Amino acid sequence: MYYLDIAVPVALDQTFTYTSQSHLAPGIRVKVPFGPKKHIGVVMAVTDVAPAKTSFALKSVEEALDEDPIYSEGLLTLARWLSSYYLFPIGEVLRTMLPVSLVKKEKLQFWLTDKGMTARDDETSSYQPILKFLWGRRKVVTELTLKSKLKKWLAETGEKMTLKKLEKVELILRESLDQTHSRSPHWTPDAIAAAQTIPASEPPVLTEGQALVCQAISSMGWGENSERKPFLLHGVTGAGKTEVYLKLIADAIETDPKNQVMVLVPEIALTPQMTRVFSARFPGKVAVVHSAMQPAERWKELSSIRQGERSILIGPRSAVFAAFEQLALLVVDEEHDSSYKQSTGLTYNGRDVAVMRAHLEKRPVVLGSATPSMESYANAKQGRYTLLELLTRANLKPLPEITFISTEVSKGFARKLSGRKTGAPIIDLPVDDKIIEALKANLAEGRQAMVLVNRRGFAYYLFSLRERKAVACPNCSISLTVHEKSTMLRCHYCDFQRPLDRMIPPDAADAYVLVGYGSEQMEMFLKEGLPNARIQRVDSDSVGPRDALPEILDNFRQGHIDILVGTQMLAKGHDFAKVTLICILEIDQTLNLPDFRAGERTFQLMVQAAGRAGRGEWAGRVLVQTQRDDHPVLKAALNQSYAEFWEDQLQFRMAHAYPPLSRMIVFEFNASKREKLLKWMGEVELWIGSKLRDQKAQFSQLTVLGPSVPPLETIRGRSRRTLLLMSKDRAQLWGFARDLLREFQNPKGDLRLRVDVDPQSLL
Ligand SMILES: [Zn+2]
Structure with a gap:
């Protein structure tokens, strides 16, 4: 008889002991009974020495799924480290490490078609109640979820309905999950x-x-x-x-x-x-x-x-x-x-x-x-x-020269929606004339250019002059982004989207202004200003689920496109010989993000974007439009000096003891009911208070911030609170985090807890 230590993919941070008649090596996957269910676990260790007496009988492995280990000893060691460092159950770590083809997945998902979305939002449609019940605010739901919801619906209402029927009337669309992987x-x-x-x-x-x-x-x-x-x-x-x-x-x-x-x-x-x-x-x-x-x-x-x-x-x-x-x-x-x-x-x-x-x-x-x-x-x-x-380029050419263009504050940043709706040409964007002139001159020389903006979409948001606030997503605490030539409003955090005409009262266009501009509007603006240029937009909307990026980049490389306009997607690692001009707009938006990494992100974006210019035989230049030209991070980027950037940002990080001076772990608590979340937070605060009181010396180097309201309080209809833990002392930080997790993991009802170790974003 052998005794196996098995990691099972459940939200418990431990392994479980099973028995087996045959010797199964560590790294082999096995099917095991777990409560009323069957799970696929992984053998972590094997011995023929019986464990100390347990109060319950050990269960035996049902079946080995592999002949040879699928995880090497090295990968099992790595998995143990991942589990302990990222505070994630070992069984789930092992499942994450596995290629998708070996993980059993729900096979189908169902989409609401455009017709289906309209019916869901239409109170006169006989399909509205069921579509609302089954899809809620979402656009796509997996088969498993849908079937259980449908069962509930049929039981509650006594009506008759099948997914087939909904498909037949073209309200929904089925899609195999394999298809989603093969769109490209x-x-x-x-x-x-x-x-x-x-x-x-x-x-x-x-x-x-x-x-x-x-x-x-x-x-x-x-x-x-x-x-x-x-x-x-x-x-x-x-x-x-x-x-x-x-x-x-x-x-x-x-x-x-x-x-x-x-x-x-x-x-x-x-x-x-x-x-x-x-x-x-x-x-x-x-x-x-x-x-x-x-x-x-x-x-x-x-x-x-x-x-x-x-x-x-x-x-x-x-x-x-x-x-x-x-x-x-x-x-x-x-x-x-x-x-x-x-x-x-x-x-x-x-x-x-x-x-x-x-x-x-x-x-x-x-x-x-x-x-x-x-x-x-x-x-x-x-x-x-x-x-x-x-520190020098391989072609021995200088790095591209960067120039700042300072603009007047908010010139043309907000524009009346009524003007936009007439389809009038876009001539009033807050883009300096020097940018357009430089693009024209570059085009005349037969060279290529890139224009980077801060985000995708048409405008940042729609502002109501009467209510003095932006039109916000009903599910998230963030304004909706204006898309498709200001006809559509979309949330970038959940699937919510709705025609603009249905979000604002009819004939109220005068009471709204469009604020800011995205890649879509910039593309239109450039096409009007440079009618002879071949311009292509690159952002996740234009690239789309068919993964059009490689095609666009190949076309650009072959000279079929003169100007690429898009988001920071453009700045990442691509190598084009004929690009001699890069224009970076709205860099101040990145700098102003409420995140301690904002300065670092800005420097990276500017230097990486600038790096796309002048890689061939001609020198490159970079124009940056900003109102913050005296900001140390922008100055460091202007001089392309990592040392200057490092000195400035290190001072800032030191002043607040942010990483890399410390380590950081964020706990995010969320729930669909705000009151339940707040009650839970009360318990968390009590626990933290007594923990820090009772074990003062043990956690002397620990900073605990929160639980507090994050910049985005609600996402996808779920209220959130975040708790930020920081320390220079790793043992204290992980010790505290582990105790906290043990106390609050597996919460009741629909309360959820998410742990982010070394977070990259604090929104
Ligand atoms: Zn949303």
């Missing part, structure tokens, strides 16, 4: 194969700087070595960091053909074009995963890495959990990017997990960025990471 034409099996089999290209001669950096890393060898520190590669935009990665990979594989490499990139930068650079250097050796791939394709790519058939895995943050035969090097490109952070469930940061994985497996990890995160840079300053620098 860029990640079909054929497209992946095409990107992986292209003619080999010769490596260029490295610059002296690149060669020195490679030497510093590869001189320590590729074997297991616990002395090695993580490498932080701070290289300016255009310094040729990718060539460094390629050279390191070549070295690692040359040293031992079995060596494998993990390359993490922000998903928005992970395009077929980008992977071709790797495939051309290492034909037939590259595997790629992308969230737009079908689960089966992803599994195929991951298997080729697990079985050692391919050498290089390129993927977004989740690729950090991939199983390797012999992982010898980890690379995290654009390590500062906030998309490495998962904000729900297991709130891991792919970069930090890569660093921990490298540490556990004693392998080198290289973090690369032109604008390192303050956390990583602090680690380098304190000697925990090895700092390597590439």
